[in-house]
Amino acid sequence: MDLPLLYWIKQFYTLWSKEIPVLDGHPTLSWSHFVEMLSIKDQKERDYYFKQASTEGWSRDTLRKAIEKDIFKISREKKKLPAGKVLERPVNPLHVYKAVVEKVVDGDTLLVRVDFGFDVWVNQRSRFRGINTAELVKDGIPSDPVPERGEKAKAFVEEKLANLV
Numbered sequence: 277m278d279l280p281l282l283y284w285i286k287q288f289y290t291l292w293s294k295e296i297p298v299l300d301g302h303p304t305l306s307w308s309h310f311v312e313m314l315s316i317k318d319q320k321e322r323d324y325y326f327k328q329a330s331t332e333g334w335s336r337d338t339l340r341k342a343i344e345k346d347i348f349k350i351s352r353e354k355k356k357l358p359a360g361k362v363l364e365r366p367v368n369p370l371h372v373y374k375a376v377v378e379k380v381v382d383g384d385t386l387l388v389r390v391d392f393g394f395d396v397w398v399n400q401r402s403r404f405r406g407i408n409t410a411e412l413v414k415d416g417i418p419s420d421p422v423p424e425r426g427e428k429a430k431a432f433v434e435e436k437l438a439n440l441v
Contacts (some may be wrong), residue, residue, distance in 0.1 A: 281408060287314045291322075300328045308336040350406065375400075377437055383409030383429025395407045 288310055298304050309329055316322040325348065329339045366372055379387040379400070384407045390398050410426035 284311050284314060299327065300354045302330040303333075305329055306336065309339055312339050316343065323350045323395075324351070350365060351367055380430055380434050380437065382426055383407070383433055386433075 291311070291314065296304065296310075305326070313322050313325055316325065325339060325343060328334065328342065328347075334342070373393075374391040374393075375388045377386055377388050381387060381401070384404045386402050386404075388402050389399050391399055392398060409429035410425040412430065
């Protein structure tokens with residue numbers, strides 16, 4: 277056994293000495309999921325990631341990315357914003373670019389063509405900040421147990437973008 281493994285085992289036992297947490301109706305997370313959560317000091321934050329990973333069926337890599345991006349903090353900040361708050365458009369023209377929506381991929385992802393000026397255009401896959409909708413298809417199969425949710429989200433975005441023109 278190498279030292280990091282022993283260290284993780286000790287930390288695991290310290291954090292979950294009474295029992296391994298389980299959410300009813302959801303699969304138990306793997307050892308690698310728990311190892312990813314060992315670095316989180318705050319109990320509320322650790323519980324948040326545990327619940328999200330369990331209910332959403334996150335892989336270990338998805339959990340790692342969520343922790344790296346500090347999704348817990350972002351979700352708390354989102355709750356603090358008053359409902360209906362609109363992000364203000366920057367007034368500095370150096371940070372405003374024209375873009376053409378080429379395709380709505382799903383409810384939170386667009387393929388856009390951005391004009392950086394001087395006849396420089398870049399194709400970019402963009403996601404809406406703070407929004408996570410059901411994917412339509414992942415690896416050739418519907419990724420959501422209720423595929424209509426993804427279709428509804430995509431139709432909503434297409435309708436809103438059509439009304440902007």
